[in-house]
Amino acid sequence: MKKIILLGIATFFAIGLYSNPNPSPEIHINEFMFTGPNSWIMELRFYYDYGGTFDSITVQSNSGIAYVINGYDCFTELDLSQPLFINPTGDVIVLTGYSWGCPPTSCELAFGNVSNPDVVAPLSGQSIARFESTCYCDFFYPSDYPPEIFSISNNPTINPYFYVLNDTTGTLGTMQGIVFDMDGQPVPNQAFKMDYPFTTDATGHFSTRIYSRIFSWDTICYQRWPNHFSAVKLSPISYTMLPDSVITRNIHLLTPLLVGTPPQPKKAGSDFNIFPNPVTNAITISYTSDLTENSGDLHIDIYDMNGKNVLKKNLENRLGVLNIPVDLSNGIYIANLNRERKIIGSARFIVNKAE
Numbered sequence: 001m002k003k004i005i006l007l008g009i010a011t012f013f014a015i016g017l018y019s020n021p022n023p024s025p026e027i028h029i030n031e032f033m034f035t036g037p038n039s040w041i042m043e044l045r046f047y048y049d050y051g052g053t054f055d056s057i058t059v060q061s062n063s064g065i066a067y068v069i070n071g072y073d074c075f076t077e078l079d080l081s082q083p084l085f086i087n088p089t090g091d092v093i094v095l096t097g098y099s100w101g102c103p104p105t106s107c108e109l110a111f112g113n114v115s116n117p118d119v120v121a122p123l124s125g126q127s128i129a130r131f132e133s134t135c136y137c138d139f140f141y142p143s144d145y146p147p148e149i150f151s152i153s154n155n156p157t158i159n160p161y162f163y164v165l166n167d168t169t170g171t172l173g174t175m176q177g178i179v180f181d182m183d184g185q186p187v188p189n190q191a192f193k194m195d196y197p198f199t200t201d202a203t204g205h206f207s208t209r210i211y212s213r214i215f216s217w218d219t220i221c222y223q224r225w226p227n228h229f230s231a232v233k234l235s236p237i238s239y240t241m242l243p244d245s246v247i248t249r250n251i252h253l254l255t256p257l258l259v260g261t262p263p264q265p266k267k268a269g270s271d272f273n274i275f276p277n278p279v280t281n282a283i284t285i286s287y288t289s290d291l292t293e294n295s296g297d298l299h300i301d302i303y304d305m306n307g308k309n310v311l312k313k314n315l316e317n318r319l320g321v322l323n324i325p326v327d328l329s330n331g332i333y334i335a336n337l338n339r340e341r342k343i344i345g346s347a348r349f350i351v352n353k354a355e
Contacts, residue, residue: 025053027097028107028148031158033127034088035076043074043158044095045130054097061086061093062114074158089121090114109150118150119213120240127156129171131211135193135221149195151211154243173241176207177250181257190257191223206251212243219306222257232257232307255307258336258343272337272345278352282325287337287345300324301336326351 030045042059057068063085070079077084086093090112097105111128112121122128131149154170172195179187179200186204191197194217198208216238221229233254239247272287285300302311310333313324328351337345 024048024102024105025097025099026105027054027057027095029093029095029109029128029130029150031127031129031153031156032093032109032122033156033158034086034122034124037088038085039077040086041074041076041158042093042095044072053099053102055100056098058096058098059084059093060096061091063087063091087112090117107148111150117214119152120242122152125154125156126243127153127158129153129157131171135195149211149213151213152243153212170243171212172209173212173243173245173247174207175210175239175241175247175249176205177248178204179206179251179253180204181253182255184252187253187257190259192251193221193223193229210239210241212241212245214240220251220253222259224257224259230258230307231305255309258303258307258334272347274335274347274349278350279326279328280351280353281327282323283335283349284323285335285337286322298337298339301338302326302328303334303336305332305334 026047028045028047029042031043032040034040044057046053058065059068059080060066061084064082066080066082066084068075068079069081077086091110092114093109095107095109109128110117111119119128128150129152131151133147133149151171175194179190179192181187187200188202188204189200191199192206192208194208195211196209198206200206216236218234218236219231220234222232224230235252235254237249237251239249241247272285274283274285276284297314299312299314301309304310310328311324311326315322330351330353332348332350335347335349336343
C-alpha cells in the first residue's frame with residue numbers, strides 16, 4: 001500500500017511538472033560587438049523567461065566553451081568561467097541556456113570567414129544585431145527564411161546596464177532592380193515584401209531596404225489583395241549587403257501572380273464547391289449558372305501553397321457536377337474557377353492519401 005501511495009504522489013508531481021501551460025523559455029543573442037583585439041560584449045534577449053529562469057548559460061566558439069558566471073542580460077569575456085577566444089575575422093557562436101524541467105534552448109550566430117555565415121565580420125564601430133523577421137504570407141514563412149535575422153549595424157545599441165531593443169538605424173542597405181513575370185515582362189504597380197514592403201512603379205522598377213547580411217532568396221511575398229500576401233517562387237538571387245550600400249538585383253518570377261479580390265461570403269445560387277474534402281484520387285466540383293451567366297472560356301486552375309499551377313482543365317462551359325481525376329501529393333491546394341482570366345469562384349481543399 002505504501003508503494004502505491006508513493007507512486008501516486010510521484011505521478012501527481014510529474015503531471016504537474018509537465019502540464020505547465022507556459023511555453024518553454026528561449027534565449028537569444030540580441031547583439032554582439034568586439035570592443036578590442038581580444039575583448040567583446042554580448043547582449044541577450046529572452047522569451048517566456050519568468051524572472052531568471054535559466055540555471056546556467058554557456059557560450060561556445062570554434063575555440064571552446066565556457067559558462068557565464070556574471071551578468072544576465074549583458075556580459076563580456078571577463079564574465080566567463082574560463083577564457084574563451086572569439087575570432088574577429090570569423091567564428092561560430094552558440095549560446096545555450098539550461099533551466100530545470102525544460103529542454104535546453106540555443107541560438108547560433110555565424111560570421112566572417114566560416115561556412116555559411118549570416119553576416120560578414122564586423123569592423124571597428126560595428127556590431128551584429130538581431131532582428132525578427134517581418135516577411136510572412138498566408139500564415140507561413142517563405143522557404144528557408146529564418147524567423148530571426150542577424151544584420152551588421154553601424155550604430156551599436158548595446159547597453160551594459162539597461163536592456164534595450166535594437167533599432168534599424170545603420171543596419172540596412174538598398175536593393176533596386178526590375179521585377180519580371182514568367183514571360184519576361186515587367187510587373188507594374190504590384191506590392192511585394194522582402195525584408196520590407198515595396199511597390200513596383202509603372203515600368204516594374206523597385207527600390208527597397210534590405211538587412212545587411214549574406215542571403216539568398218528563392219521566394220517572395222506579393223499582395224494578392226489588400227492586406228493579404230501570398231508566396232511566389234523566383235529565380236534565386238544572392239547578395240552580401242552592407243549598411244548604407246546599394247546593389248542591383250532583378251527579380252524573375254517563376255509562377256503567376258494570383259491577384260484579385262478577397263473571397264466574398266457565399267450567396268445563394270452562386271456556389272463553387274469541391275468535395276469530398278479531404279480528397280484522395282479525384283475531386284468533384286459543382287457550380288451554378290450564376291457563376292457562368294456570361295460567355296467565355298471556363299476552366300479550373302489548381303495551385304499548391306507555393307503558387308505553382310499543378311492542374312489546368314477546360315470545363316467547356318458545362319454546368320452541374322463534374323468529376324475530375326487528380327494525381328496530387330498530400331497537402332493544401334486552392335482551386336480557382338476562371339472565365340477569360342478572371343477568377344469567378346475559389347475553394348480550398350486538402351489532399352490526404354492513405355499510406
